[in-house]
Amino acid sequence: MQLGTLFVASQVLSSGSVRVTARALSLAASTVSTAVRNLETELALKLTERSSGELATLLASDDVREKLLPIVRSAETLAGWIKNAEPSRLSIKIATMERFLEVADQGSINRAARRLKLGQPQLSLQIATLEKALGHRLFERQPQGSALTDRGSEIYAIFQAITQGWNDLKASADERYQRAARALRIGSIIPTGSESWVARCLGTLAAEWNASRSKNAISLVLMTADDLREALKAGRIDVAILDSVFGLERFRHRELLQTNMVLIAPLQSREQTVTELVESHAICTPSSRTGLGHATMALSHERANNRRYRNQDITAADSLPVIVDLVANHGYISFLGRVSAVPIADKVRIVELDEYVPMSYHVAFNHRKASADASAMIIDAVAKLIATPVAQESAFD
Numbered sequence: 001m002q003l004g005t006l007f008v009a010s011q012v013l014s015s016g017s018v019r020v021t022a023r024a025l026s027l028a029a030s031t032v033s034t035a036v037r038n039l040e041t042e043l044a045l046k047l048t049e050r051s052s053g054e055l056a057t058l059l060a061s062d063d064v065r066e067k068l069l070p071i072v073r074s075a076e077t078l079a080g081w082i083k084n085a086e087p088s089r090l091s092i093k094i095a096t097m098e099r100f101l102e103v104a105d106q107g108s109i110n111r112a113a114r115r116l117k118l119g120q121p122q123l124s125l126q127i128a129t130l131e132k133a134l135g136h137r138l139f140e141r142q143p144q145g146s147a148l149t150d151r152g153s154e155i156y157a158i159f160q161a162i163t164q165g166w167n168d169l170k171a172s173a174d175e176r177y178q179r180a181a182r183a184l185r186i187g188s189i190i191p192t193g194s195e196s197w198v199a200r201c202l203g204t205l206a207a208e209w210n211a212s213r214s215k216n217a218i219s220l221v222l223m224t225a226d227d228l229r230e231a232l233k234a235g236r237i238d239v240a241i242l243d244s245v246f247g248l249e250r251f252r253h254r255e256l257l258q259t260n261m262v263l264i265a266p267l268q269s270r271e272q273t274v275t276e277l278v279e280s281h282a283i284c285t286p287s288s289r290t291g292l293g294h295a296t297m298a299l300s301h302e303r304a305n306n307r308r309y310r311n312q313d314i315t316a317a318d319s320l321p322v323i324v325d326l327v328a329n330h331g332y333i334s335f336l337g338r339v340s341a342v343p344i345a346d347k348v349r350i351v352e353l354d355e356y357v358p359m360s361y362h363v364a365f366n367h368r369k370a371s372a373d374a375s376a377m378i379i380d381a382v383a384k385l386i387a388t389p390v391a392q393e394s395a396f397d
Contacts (some may be wrong), residue, residue: 003097003162004090006068007075008035013047013065015309025088031043039064043169061065070165074158082135094166097159100138103127104156108145120244128294170231183217184370187237190222192320192336195343197385198241204381214368224318227268232364235236239365239374243337255366256382261357262329264348274353279335280310284326337361339386 011021012032022029040047068358075087082090103112109127113120131138138152150154186205193200202220209218217281223231226355228240245253263274271277300370314332317323320340326332328347337359365371 001038001094001166001395002090003071003075003078003094004088004091005035006071006166007087008032008063010068012036013061013068025086031133048114052056052204060074064169065166067169071162074162074165078155078158079133082133093132094163096126098297099123099126099288100130100157100347101163103139103146104148104152106145106385109146111145140147141218150320168310172213183219184239184368184374185219185221185237186239186241186374187221187223187228187231188241189225189243190319190321192340192344196320197339197343200385201241201378201381204385205377206217206382208377209374216373224287226249226318229308232366235366238371240365241361241363241378243359243361246364251364252372252375253362254362254379255381256340256361258358258360259337259388261353261359262336262341262346263333263342263353264324264335264336265331265350265351266327266331267347269349272352277333277351279307280309281331282314283307284314284317284323284332284334286320286323287316287320290330 008021008027008031010024011016012035015021015024018029018032018036020033021027025032043064045060045064047064069141072087076091078092079087081083083114097246099112099116099118102116103109103123106112106115109124110120113123116123126297127139133157136151136155137148137149138155140149145289160335186202188198191202192201206218206220220239225242225244228237228242231237232240232251240248240390241256245251263277265271265277267279269281271280314326317326321335323332323336324332324347327334338350339361341348363375365375
């Protein structure tokens with residue numbers, strides 16, 4: 001990280017504008033934007049975002065801006081010692097400053113090189129390049145080592161303030177990274193609502209996980225079943241609650257519960273049979289790549305003759321709350337597992353199918369111990385939540 005980059009990024013956080021900063025510092029807007037992105041990358045922290053075409057600073061930027069102030073002041077002082085220099089254009093790297101401080105503390109380039117695990121010629125060249133950039137001699141070479149010149153002592157104080165400020169910022173970033181690395185990412189199919197077994201299971205998991213004072217924080221995300229499989233494969237999540245484990249053979253998985261499919265229809269519908277309902281209503285279904293969507297497509301195709309509203313079908317409504325709304329308020333029908341339909345019986349009409357169509361939900365997880373622990377807690381939570389009449393077969397393995 002270069003000193004000029006920190007200076008430019010600090011100005012953006014203060015002004016709240018890339019363009020204003022670019023004009024004030026006579027820099028290209030792309031250069032200013034890159035400085036902000038580099039700082040965000042180094043700190044593992046989002047500081048700005050685009051809103052209606054304008055840059056907006058986030059709350060986290062206030063603390064970063066305050067911690068950058070000592071660095072900004074030092075950069076301005078340093079630029080004043082260099083002929084025709086601007087603080088925004090200082091290309092001196094933090095790593096170079098730290099190596100200069102090590103040489104000064106050791107009183108010897110040889111000793112500093114050994115501690116830094118660098119070659120002595122390489123370190124000597126870096127110090128010589130730094131002296132040339134600053135326009136001042138920083139060390140007096142002596143038989144017993146290297147001693148700071150008067151100007152070198154002044155530079156030492158400035159570099160010490162800069163590196164201390166930067167290390168304070170980096171320490172916060174490292175702590176955030178460690179928390180993120182320990183976090184257990186749990187993904188789930190989108191529940192029908194807060195009353196659903198999925199939402200209640202995740203609520204129980206979060207409460208009990210927190211009470212157990214686990215070293216791993218948990219992060220809960222809701223996705224479509226198709227996205228869950230891809231996220232687990234790509235390592236973006238550690239645990240997935242989903243309606244099919246197709247394509248997840250290399251992951252550990254357990255069945256959470258078994259239920260059966262039912263049709264859900266508007267409360268005001270009058271058709272008596274599933275065939276009549278399919279013929280008289282548009283159908284909304286999740287993607288056919290999901291377990292629920294695949295079963296739904298098969299059930300609807302079996303009764304596809306003489307359908308009046310086929311052209312109004314929705315075949316990729318992967319959000320269950322949207323499906324419920326389409327059925328409850330817009331005249332659609334759909335199919336759900338009984339365990340998901342029963343909690344919303346006040347919103348939709350539940351119609352039995354002509355045959356028993358089984359459906360299973362599963363938890364799949366990677367090989368982290370925390371993932372296995374969370375999966376066991378999910379299984380226990382579901383066992384407590386799901387009543388026997390709802391899960392008509394043995395619910396757990």
